[in-house]
Amino acid sequence: xxxxxxxxxxxxxxxxxxxxxxxxxxxxxxxxxxxxxxxxxxxxxxxxxxxxxxxxxxxxxxxxxxxxxxxxxxxxxxxxxxxxxxxxxxxxxxxxxxxxxxxxxxxxxxxxxxxxxxxxxxxxxxxxxxxxxxxxxxxxxxxxxxxxxxxxxxxxxxxxxxxxxxxxxxxxxxxxxxxxxxxxxxxxxxxxxxxxxxxxxxxxxxxxxxxxxxxxxxxxxxxxxxxxxxxxxxxxxxxxxxxxxxxxxxxxxxxxxxxxxxxxxxxxxxxxxxxxxxxxxxxxxxxxxxxxxxxxxxxxxxxxxxxxxxxxxxxxxxxxxxxxxxx
Numbered sequence: 001x002x003x004x005x006x007x008x009x010x011x012x013x014x015x016x017x018x019x020x021x022x023x024x025x026x027x028x029x030x031x032x033x034x035x036x037x038x039x040x041x042x043x044x045x046x047x048x049x050x051x052x053x054x055x056x057x058x059x060x061x062x063x064x065x066x067x068x069x070x071x072x073x074x075x076x077x078x079x080x081x082x083x084x085x086x087x088x089x090x091x092x093x094x095x096x097x098x099x100x101x102x103x104x105x106x107x108x109x110x111x112x113x114x115x116x117x118x119x120x121x122x123x124x125x126x127x128x129x130x131x132x133x134x135x136x137x138x139x140x141x142x143x144x145x146x147x148x149x150x151x152x153x154x155x156x157x158x159x160x161x162x163x164x165x166x167x168x169x170x171x172x173x174x175x176x177x178x179x180x181x182x183x184x185x186x187x188x189x190x191x192x193x194x195x196x197x198x199x200x201x202x203x204x205x206x207x208x209x210x211x212x213x214x215x216x217x218x219x220x221x222x223x224x225x226x227x228x229x230x231x232x233x234x235x236x237x238x239x240x241x242x243x244x245x246x247x248x249x250x251x252x253x254x255x256x257x258x259x260x261x262x263x264x265x266x267x268x269x270x271x272x273x274x275x276x277x278x279x280x281x282x283x284x285x286x287x288x289x290x291x292x293x294x295x296x297x298x299x300x301x302x303x304x305x306x307x308x309x310x311x312x313x314x315x316x317x318x319x320x321x322x323x324x325x326x327x
Contacts (some may be wrong), residue, residue: 005027008038016049020179021081021186023048023122026070029137030051039188042144046136048085049179052172053136064091067110068198069241075117075194093123109200116197117189139175151258155325200239206230211216212237212247217261219247222255286315 005243017023028041040323041062045055055073059066071084086092092110093102107115114121147167153159204212210229212219218303221230236248243259256264 012188016180017185018049018180019183019185020047020049020052021079021184023083024054024065024081025085025133025136026075027087027133027137028066029141030062030079031141031145033058033148034154034156035149037156041066042137042140043067043070044133044136044140045074046133048132050176050233051132051136052176053168054272056140056163056168058156058163058246060156062089062091064200065239065241066198067091068113071113072194072198072241074189075189076199079184079188080117080119080210081187082123084114085122085124088123088125090177091247112201113197113199136175137184141172143171146282195240196238199241202237204235206235206238208232214239214261216250217257219245219255219261220263221247221255222263226252227268230254 002124005183016030024045026043026045029041030039032038033040033042037276040060042056042058043062043066044053046053049284054077056069057066067183075081088095088102091108093104094106095102104111104121111121127280129189144163148162149161151162151166153162166245167181202214204214206221208231210221213219224230230249233249238246238248240246243255244264245252245259245261247255247257258264
């Protein structure tokens, strides 16, 4: 009896999801993809229902930035999926104990963004659980390096362009299959919302010299027309997948910076937020008064062209006059 318990539960092969977009697999594989380069990570995002690879690119090291880059590519082109299935890497989940369960109540930057978009984030607890991803990477490791070598590609940027434009269409045409159902579970999303969500976001307090420390960079906030300074104000710093930065005070973007901390645009950049009050009319031409409308005649007035009737009998006694007292 004890021996049977040690064997663990009987596992069965999981069937594919019936719709495209119900579940996406995202994983990275480190290998010598380019002959002239050291080992690189290939980040792949694949549909569970069809095995279609929506995104694949090479980076020096897998992490939060590469995850956001892949999600942004796929979500902008295909839409939002119902769920994302990944391993338990530290950029995906926080795991208090090695090999233990993830702490979903303590989300990573990736977990925060997926929750904001309404996407379920599912962790894999064994290599076997990522069977489709593992088989897909076996195919890629066998074919992709040869294809890149035949094309004479030796640089990462050129390799990523070749993978997207040439290799993936041929790969999907050969290995992708039709979903069990024709409908799709993808939901169209606003690209602007995706760009501001799929990024690293951290809170900072502005120093007395109107600067913010973000990593090793000191970001100098420009002078603002809406307030004298931002000293001691709480702001949010967003780092996008391309390395650029933006500082927000509430919903208002007040500055943008390059990856090395240089200001990109002088003066504050405002988001497209509806103003809370009507714009000032200062400097505008004085408005012309509305034309006066002719007053409507009283209901008791005589009709036009009609003579008033002749009075019959005595006139009405004026107000304030009393009757003659009796003698």
